[in-house]
Amino acid sequence: MVLWIMSAGFCRVSSGLCRVSSGFFRVTSGSSRASSVFGKFRLVSAGSARFCSGCEERLCPPLLAGDVDRFGGVTVRDFPPDISEEEFSDLLKVSLHQWRSEGRVAVWLHVPISQSRVCSAAARHGFSFHHARGDQAVLSVWLAEGQNRLPAFATHQVGVAGAVLDESNGKVLVVQDRNKTKNAWKFPGGLSDLGENIADTAVREVFEETGVRSEFRSLLSLRQQHTHPGAFGMSDLYLICRLQPLSHRIHICTHECLRCDWLDLRELAETSETTPITSRIAKLLLYGLENGFQHIDLHMEELPAVYSGLFYQLYHRPMPDGGKQYSKGAI
Incomplete structure (x- = not known):
């Protein structure tokens, strides 16, 4: 005899009635049809069950598959x-x-x-x-013993800005946001989308706000701030990337920006119409422009992840020979 049953626990079958913890199955002799409150059944053969005193018993597996x-x-x-x-x-x-x-x-x-x-x-x-x-x-x-060690959900939002520097004339692309309490010059940027790399966010945000196309060169800085307004109680990470312009004509997004312009780095570093972080990055870019960007850049290297088989981006100061002197056999 074959029965369609769905349950978790011991199922006891008699000649006419099968009782389950969550309801009843009525079994017709010679038939494999049964009704259940669950509406889904697991096929169990009589040969796979245990028999005891004329009754059929089976420990049914959990129905929640994970x-x-x-x-x-x-x-x-x-x-x-x-x-x-x-x-x-x-x-x-x-x-x-x-x-x-x-x-x-x-x-x-x-x-x-x-x-x-x-x-x-x-x-x-x-x-x-x-x-x-x-x-x-x-x-x-x-479920395990001891203190709950499950990780909390994401605790940060990630904002990325792009400092688009034209090395030929020392000018950098800046904007003034619309609807801000202070119309300060800053680098164009915004929040990173889920699954979006930092470099891609910087390039995308610059183009959306200014219409200027650019390419990623390096990571310049990272700011951490807690209880950030508008971050839903989460902490905020703000990264600024150095970008190289591929175009120069400005097509400003009037929904987000009040003004947009190419400003001289030294002017941006000295003006009071900017934010402290923008002023500091302007000075950093001036130093790189005069002494070489290798002194300020954090380059990106893509490496394979051990467990997932995917790739991730690692940002760090470059080593003179790419770290070959520390390779196996070189020490």
Whole structure:
């Protein structure tokens, strides 16, 4: 005999009725059809079950399928579409018991907004919100012993500006933002998009605000600021890149900028109509222009990541011979 059943726990089958923790299946003799409150079933053959005193018993696996990460956590992304809050609570309870027995350290639930009803059920089992973005919320729970060691969600926003320097005449591209309390000269820039590299952000923002095309040359500076206004309580990282112009004609974005111009570096370094950080970078660029940019530049090198197989960008001062004197066999 073959039965379609869905449950987590022990399923006891008698001649006419199969009782499950979340409801009842009615089994017709000689038939494999059964009804369930879950609406989805797992195929179990009689040969794979245990028999005892004329009854068929089986420990059914958890119905919440998840992916195990390299840290020993479980991530669940798919849920039965029509599952109720109480049904989900039953499934989650047994799944958590199973994951604990397997030594899993944490569980992540990626819940679409259309199934947000399961969040309250998860909360009853110790889950809390980790973060939310777009149409999905992520809940987490720590299963291992000791203090919760799960990382917090992103704590910073990243702003990037581009200092477009024309080395032939010592002029740099600057803008004045619209709707600011002080119309100070600054380098064009904005927030980095998700998954966007720093260099790409600088080039994109410069073009969007000024219409000037440019290419990345180096990273000049990094500013860290906490409790930044408009950062939703997060900390703020602000990076300034040195760019080389590929065009010079200005097509200002009037929605974001009040003014835009090419200013002499020395004028920018000395004027009171700018911000402290812009003035400092102007002086840094002056030093590089006069003494060589190798003294101020942080170059970018792309390296392979060990675990993901992807690549990342590393910014650092260049070594004279690229570090060959420290290579294997050179020491």
